[in-house]
Amino acid sequence: MSARDPRLTPARPDLAAESLRGEIPAPRYAAPRRMVVRAYAASVRRAPRRDAPLDTEALHGEAVDVYDMDDEGWAWGQLLVDGYVGYLPADDLIAAEAAPTHRVVAPRTFIYPVPDIKAPPLGALPLAASVTGVAAAAGAEAMAKSAVAGAAAARFVRLAQGNTQGNAQEGGYVYAAHLALQTAQAGGDHASVAEKLVGAPYLWGGRSSLGLDCSALVQLSLLTVGKTCPRDSDMQAAEVGAALPAEALEALTRGDLVFWRGHVGMMLDQRTLVHANGHHMQVAIEPLAAAIARIADAGGGPVTALRAVS
Template sequence: MELQPGREAVVRVAVATLWTSPEAVRPVDRPALAARTDIPAWISGMDSDQQVGDCVLSQLLLGERVLVTELRPDGWAHVIAVEQPAAKLDPRGYPGWLPADQLVPVDAATSAVGASPLVLDASVSALRATPDGPVVLPGVILGTRLAAAGPARDGWRPVHAPGHTDPLWLPDAHLAELPAAPPTAAEVLAVAQRLLDVVYVWGGVSAYGIDCSGLVHLAWRRFGVQLPRDADDQAAATVPLALGDERPGDLYFFARPGRKIHHIGIVTAGQGSDGDRRMLHACYRQRRVVEEALPADRVATLVGVHRV
């Protein structure tokens, strides 16, 4: 079965990058465009300016659903990332372009799509042909949903993966069941803290490179909670609190006067006796994920605190 406009497909690579247009892609982006992506090589091959280029919109994880809206003869597909809400762009999800060979039709991957109770809990893992055998798909990311293909065996679990007929294997300890109840703020914060020092990449949603709203999206995704992709949409989808009522795991939002929200961080400590508020965030200026007290210029642009 082939990809068709108007039908859903799923991502078959560990991490697919969503681009503004095929023409925006740069020579340095080649590792992110392959049929077997190499995201670490892509990120390490960019300089700090290229890592914040505006050609990248977002990233999609293995098994993530998209709606295909256009197929070009040169091998590019325009899609709607239906699991990344983006109300201001498209009510169906986040629109953008990716190589068509990074997708498989839903019907060809039915066993690996849907309400799977398993989610990758390791920051990064690899799918193997056999227990502890050759790597078939490296760089699978925290929050990736996987369907079990049988019980664990000697510490390894078989799973279905889109684009692969036979089950693939990964350490059973790298997997968790998606909880039936919403996670606590402390649980989400603990996941986000595991991404400390990850490099800042505009549009990134992985343990190799991530941006501020991607960090929030991914931390909640680990627990099966679907938050929008961008910070302003995340503000619209969460519950405002009075400043001073925040607790660790809530969200700080930032905007300049008369402008839309441009930054988000996860509260690690509300305002204490010393007057400092603290947050974990993917910092554009420091180009990595940091946990810090809000500097003066952040405090000046703090416009709200929200709870998921």
């Protein structure tokens, strides 16, 4: 994907990133200010308006390099996870501090004030969100005050301050089985991640189980098993995994990606596809042959590319 792709280039008519000085002319340049998302997911819009198109979302804990903040409450910046550029609500961002230690591997999980599943949650986290945990010993006092003792408390990861959505001074606890270490070696069945999201509603530009689009389903599935992935389907068709010849359509395997113009799905086996789509308006499983015929009948054209993801 070209570095000049406007989706991935922090430049606009009045301002550009300092790193682009000498490459892209602009009246002024700005150095980035590193911030992170504190909301469940922050909308990334094409313009600084609530009714502007939703291009993507930045998930809780993801880092954003901010180049400008206006008086109307909008931040303009670039997501580190995939390079996407756009406008985010400034209130959804906080200054970056400690590096994240864990990522969420469940479709959704809650942040609790104490390590007790009966406590009213402080907030929620989406799949692939990042959080910063602290050593269990640092939470000993809080655990002692909790209604849940030793063994039960050990089932949770205590979060550093600044992880909750509403109060940047609070920490909280997340069920440990819903998290994986950021340092964990890449690997795992990305198709099983996609299966967990079956039934999640379709949302153009969405990137969470509350609503997501076709390329977000692929991206989240790969990120969850520790693999990088660009945001949009055309980028994925050019960059993810290895290209397969057209004749491989008859011999696809689990995890392979199938592309149409503006659409992507993931194979669960040789004949079955899972994809977020506007026909079902959710993440759905259907026979590949049925999807090919339906998309062609709707004017979406034939399959344009096949990719194997190792």
